[in-house]
Amino acid sequence: MDRFVSTFTNKIDAKGRVSIPAPFRAVLERDGYASGGAGGIYCYPALEAPALDAGGERLAKKIDGLLAGLPDYSDERDELSVALYGDVQVLAIDGDGRISLPEGLRAHAGLSTQVTFVGLGDKFQMWSPERFAERRERAREKVHQTRKLFGAGNRLSSDEDDGSEGARG
Numbered sequence: 001m002d003r004f005v006s007t008f009t010n011k012i013d014a015k016g017r018v019s020i021p022a023p024f025r026a027v028l029e030r031d032g033y034a035s036g037g038a039g040g041i042y043c044y045p046a047l048e049a050p051a052l053d054a055g056g057e058r059l060a061k062k063i064d065g066l067l068a069g070l071p072d073y074s075d076e077r078d079e080l081s082v083a084l085y086g087d088v089q090v091l092a093i094d095g096d097g098r099i100s101l102p103e104g105l106r107a108h109a110g111l112s113t114q115v116t117f118v119g120l121g122d123k124f125q126m127w128s129p130e131r132f133a134e135r136r137e138r139a140r141e142k143v144h145q146t147r148k149l150f151g152a153g154n155r156l157s158s159d160e161d162d163g164s165e166g167a168r169g
Contacts, residue, residue, distance in 0.1 A: 001023070001026075001027065002031075003027065003119065003121045003122070004023075004024055004027050004119035004120060004121060004122070004123060004124040005023070005119040005121075006023065006119050007116060007117065007118050007119070007132075008021040008023075008024075008116070008117045009114055009115065009116045009117070009129050010114065010115055010117065011113060012101065012106075012111060012112070012113055012114060013098075016100050016101050016102070016103070016106065017094075017099065017100050017101075018099060018101060018115045019096065019097050019098050020041075020093060020097055020098070020099060020117070021117050022097065023119075024117060024119070024124055025093065025097050027056070028041060028055075028056045028093070031055070031056035031057050031058050032056060032057040040090040040091045040092040040093060040099075041054050041055065041056060041090070041091050041093065041099065042054060042055055042056070042059055042060055042088050042089075043088065043089050043090075043091050043099075043101075043105060043126075044084060044085075044087040044088045044089065044105075045087055045105065045108040045109070046125060047084075049125070049127075050108065050109055050110055050128070050131055051118075051125045051126060051127045051132075051135075052101075052105055052108065052125060052127075053124075053125055054091075054123060054124055054125070054126060055122060055123035055124060058122050058123075059122060059123045062122055062123075063084050063085065066080065066084075067081060089102060089105065101115075101126075109126060109127060109128060109131075110128045111126070111128055112128070114128070114129050115127070115128075115129075116129045116132040118132060
């Protein structure tokens with residue numbers, strides 16, 4: 001698999017270290033990160049959530065792509081660069097698959113004793129378990145509402161195609 005998927009909760013030890021879930025480490029390795037080698041994962045405070053965004057080279061390339069779409073030296077490009085790259089910390093993965101979470105990142109996400117890792121495809125997020133439970137519930141409610149809208153739109157489209165439902169009601 002080449003995407004970050006699923007949700008895992010791991011403990012933070014007394015030194016601020018936490019194990020990255022094995023499936024996430026496997027994605028990072030395929031993404032160009034070699035365990036025990038130079039470099040690390042990119043991690044920064046999420047822009048609109050009390051969470052941390054993290055990933056490998058694919059995430060960095062995505063950020064580069066966002067920035068490339070903005071005019072050089074524009075305020076928008078500079079602000080996005082500061083908000084993303086300015087706050088990035090490159091976290092090394094040790095031989096046991098752990099990262100050390102700096103205090104500033106832990107404070108932003110409200111992390112104390114546990115971290116919930118959430119796969120989001122090209123990146124993953126780290127949340128406090130309690131905050132993520134709330135976030136997951138909000139997301140499911142929104143999806144439920146959106147699904148109703150999509151369902152209505154799909155019925156209308158299929159009704160127009162064959163005319164059968166439209167004639168009945």
